[in-house]
Amino acid sequence: MPLDSALKAASLCLAGLLPLQVLAVQAQTEQETKAVTQASTNSGINDGPYLFLNPKADMADWICEGEHKQTRVDQGKLSRPEHCGKLPEPNLNPQAKEVLADSYQGVDKIVALSDVHGQYEVLLQLLRRHKIIDQDNNWAFGKGHMVMTGDMFDRGPQVNEVLWFMYKLDKQAKAAGGQLHLLMGNHEQMVMRGDLRYVNDKYQTVSKLLDRPYDALYGQDSELGQWLRSKHTIVKINDTLFLHGGISQEWVDRGLTLARANSLYRENIDKSKAELKQDELLNFLFFGNGPTWYRGYFKPDFDTQELANILDYFKVKRIVVGHTSQTRVLGLFDNRVLAIDSSIKKGLSGELLLIEKDQLIRGQYDGSQTPL
Template structure:
C-alpha cells in the first residue's frame, strides 16, 4: 500500500492470470445480448443434477400440459401463441406459466427472419420455467435436421441476414477472447467452409457461411441450443413427435433415437444424420397420421400399444387449415396451424391437456364455433365436438 492509501501493483500483476473465467463469461454474455437482446444467468436449463447427461425421454404427467406447433422464424406470432398458452407475459416475454409443462413440436427454423431470436427466446424461457417449477421442452422438426445437415433450401434472405449478424458478433467475441492469453477460445466454426457459393447471389454468401458455421454438427448454435432437444418425448400419456411414429421406430428404441440424434448434433457421429430422421417415413418427416382425413387408425393403435402408458400422439409438420384437430378418436392430435407468415399466416392455437387427461384447444379465433360445425359436417373426428364447446377457450 503506497502513500495516501493508493494500491500499488507490480507490472507482473497486470496480466490475465485472474481474468479468464470472468472475461470468457463477459464475452459470451456480450455476444448473447448483441444477437438477441437477452442475458442468461445459467448455461443449461436442464434441472438434472448431471447437466451433461441426456434429457429424459419419458416424463411424468404434470398438472397442466400444453403444446405449441411449428413456429418457422416468426417471433411475433410465436409470442402470441406463448401468451395464448399462458406461458409468457406479452409485455415482458417473461415466463408466467408457473408449474406448467410445455412442449414445442419443432420447426423453429426456416421460412422466417426471426430464427435465432426465437432460439434464444425459447432457451431463456427454459431457464425461467425450470426456476418456477415448470418446464419448456423443444423437440426436433425436419427443418432443424435439414439445417444441421446443411440443407438451407427454405432459408429466407432475412434469415440469412440474421445469421450474418450473428457471425459478426461471434467473431468479435472470438477476437476479444484472444486478447487474453489465459482464455482458451473455442475452435473457429468457420474453418473449412467455402467463402463463395457458385450459383448463389453474392450478397447471400456471408449469410450462408454463417449458417453453416452456426448449425453444422458441433457448431456453436447447434451444440448449445439444439443438442439438448429431444426427437421423441413422452409426457404422461402423450407422445410428442414432429412427424409421426411407426412400429419399427418403437422397436428400435425411442431413447436410442434421441441419443443418436443428440450425439450427431454434438459432432460425435459425422456429418450425415441418423437414419431415423432421414426419409419420408422418418420420425420428423412422416405424414401418415397428419395428412387428410383417412388416417390408418389401426396402424396408429398398433404403434401406441408398443409404448407403455401412451394414449395419443401429438404431431406438427403438416399444416391443418382447419386448426388443431384430432382423428382416430383423438389418438392422433395434429397441432401445426401454419401460424408463421412464411407458411399460411394462421391464427395461433394451443393444445392443452389437464391433469385428468381432458383436452382443450386455446384459440384466438372468434369464429371457432362455426369452424366446429362445418368440420363436423365433413365427418372429421373432432378434438372438441360441438357438444363440448365449453372445452374450447376463445381469448381476445
C-alpha cells in the same frame, strides 16, 4: 464496370481521347456506388446475438443496421450495441446443455405447439393470451410442461429471436418447477447438416456479414448450437407421446426405444445426408417414415389398426404431432392423434393445445379456449 462500358472507354483511351486515369476513376466510382447500394439494402437488418465458444466465449456478434458489431460478454450477460433494435439480451445458462429425461409422469398441465418457423411475434401473442408467459414475456405456467414439437428454423424472419426466447424459457420453467421440451423437427435437422433451401433471405445476408455459413452460426462451437444438440426428438409425458412428424409401424417393427432413438439423433445430427443414408437405421430415423418426416396419419388409406399397435407399444392414449399443416389444432381418430401444426409459419395467427388432467383444449389465437 459493365463490359460494354469498359470496352468503349478502353477504345477511347487507345485513340488518345480519354486518359487512363479517367478510366480508373470511372471503375472506382462504379465500385463505390455498388457498395453504397449494398449498404443501403442491408441497413434495415438487425440480428443476433451469436455467441461462439472457441477459443473463448467473451465476445458476442451482432448485426446492427446492416453492420457487424461485437460486444463483450459481461458475467454471462449479452448486451446489444446501440442502434440495434430490440434484439434479445440473454443471460447465459450454465445448465442449458444438460440432457434431460425423455419420459415424465404426474404432470398436471401441458401446453404444446409446433412449426413456428421464425414467426416470433405470433408466438409471443399466442403464449401471452393463454397466460403461458406474462406481459414481459417471462414464464407464467408454473409447474406446467411446455412442448415445442420442432421447426423453429427456416421460412420466417425472426428465427434467432425465437431461439433465444426458448433458451430463456428453458431456464425459467425449471426454476418454477416446470419444464420446457424443445423437440427437434426436420428443419432443425436440415439446418444442422447444411441443407439451407428454406432459409429466409435475411439470414443469407447475415451469413455474409458474419463471414460464416448459416449452419455454422448454430454449429457445435456456438452457445445455441450446443443447447439445441442436447435436446430430444421425442418425449412421453403422462399418457401422451410428443414428436414432430409421427410414429409409423416401422418403428414398432424395429423395436426401438425412446432412449436409443433420442441418443442416435443427438449423436448423428451433424452428419451429411449421404452419410446418414449409408446406415439403414439412421436412414429410417432421419428420413422417409422416420419420426421427423412421417405424414401417414393424414393419408386417406391410413390403417387405424396400425395406430392401435403404436399406442399399445408406447402405452399411451394419444400422439401429438406437428409437421403437417392445418388451419387449427385438430383431433383425429377420436383424439388419438392430435395435429398441432396450426400454420403459425404464415405469420398471421396460430393455435396451441392444452392438456389439463385428461381434458383436451384447443387454445385459439384470440385467447379463447374450446374443448377438443
